[in-house]
Amino acid sequence: MGYNIFETVNLKQSFRKKLKSFVATLGSAITRGNKISFADNDISYVSNEQYNIRRKITRDGKKLFEDNKRSSMYATITDVISGVHPDDEVCSCPNCGSVSTIAGLQDGCPFCGTRYKMSDLFPKVTGYYFIEDVSLAGDEGKRIMRKFMIGAVIAILLFALIVEFFVFKDQHARGEEFNFGLLLAPLFLIPIGIAVGYFAYSFYLIFRTIAVGSRQSAGKWGAIGSRGSFEKRMKAIFPDFSFEYFTSKAISLIKTAVYAPNEQELLFYRGDALAPEFKDIIDLNYGAALGLADFKEEDGRVIVSTDAFFDVLYDTDGKIRSRKEKYRAVFIRRTDIPIDMRFSMTKIQCPTCGGSFNAVQNRICPFCGQSYDIESQDWILSKLYRE
Ligand SMILES: [Zn+2]
Ligand SMILES: [Zn+2]
Incomplete structure (x- = not known):
C-alpha cells in the first residue's frame, strides 16, 4: 500500500513557532482546562521531538497513580488551500457591535456573551496523539x-x-x-x-x-x-473530504461524548446513553490509528463504523486503572450537505426565548429549558461502545 501514516514533514520556521506554543500550552490545557494555542501547516502529519508524558493523580494529597512514559507526539494540522485565514481579522460583534477578532468570538462575544456557530478556523491543530517509545x-x-x-x-x-x-x-x-x-x-x-x-x-x-x-x-x-x-x-x-480531518473529528466527538456529564445533551450525539463505565474514564488517549469496520450509504446518509484504540485511565470508586481498549463508534452524515471548509459564522439563538448559548455542549437552552435540536450539519455520533 502506498500509505505511510507516519510520514512526517519538516515545518517552516513560522509554523514551528506556533506548534511550539501549542505544545507548551497542552499540559495545562489537559490538567487545568486552560486554552490551547493553535499551530498551522498544510494537511499533514508532523512528528515533533520526544516528550516524557508524566501523569500523576492525587486525591486529598494522597498519590493514587503515577506513570512516566517516553513518547513521540504526532500532530495533525489542517489547513484549507483555497480558504481564508480570518483568525486575527478584526470584526464587530453582529449583536452588540463591540470590536473584537474572529478568533476572540469563538467562545462567545466577550462583551455581550452572544454565541456564534463557526466553521473551523483554519489552519489549526486538528488532532494529536502520543506513541509510547518502545526502547528504554x-x-x-x-x-x-x-x-x-x-x-x-x-x-x-x-x-x-x-x-x-x-x-x-x-x-x-x-x-x-x-x-x-x-x-x-x-x-x-x-x-x-x-x-x-x-x-x-x-x-x-x-x-x-x-x-x-x-x-x-x-x-x-x-x-x-x-x-x-x-x-x-x-x-x-464529498469532494472536500479529507481522511485526516475525518479522523480528528471522529476522535474529538468520541472524547467529547465520554467526558460530557450527559452525552445526550450534546448536539452531535444521537444515541443511547453510554455504558456507565465510560463515566469512570478520567483520561483517554488515542492510540495512533482509526480502523474502518463498515461503511454504507442509505436513505441519503453515510454510515461509518470505526474502530479506534485508546489508552484509558479509569477512576472506579477511587481505584485508578490503566487499560488499553478498542472502541467501536458509528458516525452518520447526510449526503446532501456538502463539506464546507470555507469560513462561516452564524448567531446561535434559542427559537423560544432568543437566548444565546453554546449549543454544541448543551442542547437544552439554559435560559428557558427549551430543547434546541436543529439537525446537525456535520457528522453525528450514533453509537459508542467497548469492543
Ligand atoms: Zn457582542
Ligand atoms: Zn431559550
Whole structure:
C-alpha cells in the first residue's frame, strides 16, 4: 500500500513557532482546562521531538497513580488551500457591535456573551496523539537493568546456600572438614549473577520490543487496509473530504461524548446513553490509528463504523486503572450537505426565548429549558461502545 501514516514533514520556521506554543500550552490545557494555542501547516502529519508524558493523580494529597512514559507526539494540522485565514481579522460583534477578532468570538462575544456557530478556523491543530517509545533509554532503562542484576545475584546466592545446606547436609552433620573455600564463593557468584542479570535484561528488551511493537502496528494495519476504498467513495460524495480531518473529528466527538456529564445533551450525539463505565474514564488517549469496520450509504446518509484504540485511565470508586481498549463508534452524515471548509459564522439563538448559548455542549437552552435540536450539519455520533 502506498500509505505511510507516519510520514512526517519538516515545518517552516513560522509554523514551528506556533506548534511550539501549542505544545507548551497542552499540559495545562489537559490538567487545568486552560486554552490551547493553535499551530498551522498544510494537511499533514508532523512528528515533533520526544516528550516524557508524566501523569500523576492525587486525591486529598494522597498519590493514587503515577506513570512516566517516553513518547513521540504526532500532530495533525489542517489547513484549507483555497480558504481564508480570518483568525486575527478584526470584526464587530453582529449583536452588540463591540470590536473584537474572529478568533476572540469563538467562545462567545466577550462583551455581550452572544454565541456564534463557526466553521473551523483554519489552519489549526486538528488532532494529536502520543506513541509510547518502545526502547528504554536513560534512567528508566538503567533502573530496570539494575533490578535484573540484583535479582539474579540474590537468586544465585540463594541457590548456593540451598546447595550448601541440603546437598552437603551429611558432611555438616558429621562435623567433617568445613569447606572454607565456600566463604570465597560470593566472589565468584556475584559477578556470575551480574552477567546472568544482564542477559536476562537483554531478553526482556527483545520481548518488550516485540510486544509493544505488535500492539502498535495492530492499530496501524486496520486503518491502512480499508482506508483507500473508503476515501475514494467519500471523495465521490464529498469532494472536500479529507481522511485526516475525518479522523480528528471522529476522535474529538468520541472524547467529547465520554467526558460530557450527559452525552445526550450534546448536539452531535444521537444515541443511547453510554455504558456507565465510560463515566469512570478520567483520561483517554488515542492510540495512533482509526480502523474502518463498515461503511454504507442509505436513505441519503453515510454510515461509518470505526474502530479506534485508546489508552484509558479509569477512576472506579477511587481505584485508578490503566487499560488499553478498542472502541467501536458509528458516525452518520447526510449526503446532501456538502463539506464546507470555507469560513462561516452564524448567531446561535434559542427559537423560544432568543437566548444565546453554546449549543454544541448543551442542547437544552439554559435560559428557558427549551430543547434546541436543529439537525446537525456535520457528522453525528450514533453509537459508542467497548469492543
Ligand atoms: Zn457582542
Ligand atoms: Zn431559550
